[in-house]
Amino acid sequence: MLAHRPEVKIRFRDSQIEMAHGAGGKASRRLIEGLFAPLLFGAHSEPLGDAAHVALNGSKIAITADSFVVTPLRFPGGSIGELAVNGTVNDLAVSGAIAESLVVTYVLEAGLPSDVLEAEVRAMAQAAERAGVAIVGGDTKVVEHGKADRMYITTAGIGRLIPGVAITPRSVRPGDKVLLSGPVGDHGTTILLARGELDLEAEICSDTRSVLPLVQALVAVAGAGIRWMRDPTRGGVATCLNELARDCELCITIFEEQVPVRDGVRGVCELLGLDPLHIANEGQFLAVVAPELAETALAAMRETPGGSECIVIGEVAEQPAGTVLGVTGYGGSRVIDMLVGDPLPRIC
Amino acid sequence: MCLAIPAKVVELSSTEPSRALIEVAGARRSIDIGLLEEDPVRTGDWVLVHVGFALSKISEEQAREQLSTLAKLGESEAAIQEVTGYGGDSP
């Protein structure tokens, strides 16, 4: 077993697990790269993506898993059930695969009202139908009251690879364009407000949806010209792009004024001192495409339902390597870093 | 220090005289206006908000003056002399 190989080096030095390790930023990366990867992934040397492509019976399939631990379970724009389906469909989509089947595990807290559970199961069924994916099985466990925040859901999914799409950070070149499917920050800020601890109101809702139709529209016109795709969930756009910058050793330049942020989301972020680029999204994706295909790609996505707000937000440059650089129209620039831990509001 | 942001007062509380509803880019929050009791706040005023309190009223007139001063930069030196400066000393 891998764990007994003496030469496997554990680089994870944190003495205990913190919330930050699940936030999708640097701490998460430290955990994954420092503990999970050396012990679990063995000889796998590809940069970690949203889904893995494995060879089975002579062909390749995509496989991924995701867990959902959101509170509250229901929020404007969706619920945990929809997140669970869309999240996995999206992970497969941005790895260049069409989701075929999902399996679901529920960890339920004793005392959870049955109608709450039923509502989520219905939501999952509807989301699966909308996304064109079948739920084919799963598992259920019940834990004592207080041991699971009402319910935790994990979904695992498999999918068919879309022919002609080969996504790898190493294919990214200077001059490539960075496309974003729509406004950022909606989901994370909606959850924050839905917790009701803040005296804050805004008309915002989660953006949870399947991005597969948009991915398919992009692939149809840009296929081989797509270098990389990712869905910016926890950690936000900034974290995603930083991972890419690190993996491809180039500079991702973002035109700050081009990044779309809805009004209410902007207001909440301003009031709390949060950066929309660090906030989770559940219905968006980023794509890096060859420059000559960018316009066509954009047009195709914009013509697809749900794609009207797609936009080019940046481009790839050589230097400074491994960095995401935000530039403004007036000539100022700043490094946009990965999230360190949970996005913390600030007063200063 | 001091993340303080400009916000528009959209409603004064009818039940609590020291509270008001402000709005920033589509988000609304209830804040305390007790630090501005010497110059009472009205709906439509813009205030500077810090940690849930209004610290100051924002003067639209001064803001416009500042921006117009900037816009005039680059004109002849003589014209610049006439411009009332960028705020200057005590009134």
Next chain:
Amino acid sequence: MKYVDEFREAGAIRKAAEEIRRLADPKRHYRFMEVCGGHTHAIYRFGVKDLLPPNIELIHGPGCPVCVLPMGRIDDALSIAQDPNVIFTAFGDMMRVPGAHGSPLEHKARGMDVRIVYSPTDALKLAQKNPERQVVFFAIGFETTAPSTALTLMRAKALNVANFSVFCNHVTILPAIRAILDSPDMRIDAFIGPGHVSTVIGCRPYEWIVRNEHKPIVISGFEPVDLLQTIGMLLRQLKADHAKVENQYGRVVPWEGNRAALKAMAEVFELRPYFEWRGMGFISQSALRLRAGYAAWDAEQRFEVPGVRVTDPKAAQCGEVLKGALKPAQCKLFGKECTPEHPIGALMVSSEGSCAAYYNYEYRKAALTHVGASA
């Protein structure tokens, strides 16, 4: 008018930057200090340095209330949080600041009831909603924030919310400026004055700087246009060999300050005879504590705090960076042992600490062969 967009507008920025180029004497090297951490953050966030000629150097001052808090005070705060009956509340800024046994967030992960609040009012409300618990508010900040804490305490007293108390670490800005000016190795030509502190204290308190030191100070706003316009005003004064207090942020800062805020502060707080500033030693009359009339809401009196002094690791040069004597990258620990992920000093944790700001926004730009900006 939105009061933000207009002051980030490219045309206005360009004009202000051109004015600076026109006024700056190419034979002179200017050193301007921005006192306030919010300005440090804004300078990096908006890439203001990219817009300045190379002979204007911006030095970052000690105006970061999180950065100047000695580690011992954080440990004191966390010792209060250890009490299982306490709900410990603080602003997000404090949550990752390391104490000797971990940060507030790490304590929260170990099961302590530590909660983020966005306003002292939130903490008071928590106390009202949880009458059987003790709610403690970790108050930090300069004069910008102190009036809000003061007013909240006045409300707590009026409503007789007995289970609420404040662990007060408010500090005042003028002694920090004085300490900078008294430093023998400092050479500052002029000051970019704290915009939001001045909303409370007004512009008059800075007059001694111009009188005694003959150095200009311009109170500045936080948008790129504000900062650039302020630098232009400083250059104009230096060119004419003037030294006066000017208010660039006139749309927000009243010359006389906010009387109601000052009254609230005077009612609730008094100056401590002395207070330790991290990296700067003890400074007299530089921090606030609750007056006798508010003793019942003073966490330091309600709880036993160890009051231990914790010295920073010898290699950490927080003090020199705070005073502007060293640039962040010149500290031996910068970017190696001390990074935002595992910060040694508060300057690397606080989003407006110069080390964090430099690391997060600028550090890797140094690899650029040309300034990255869309022309």
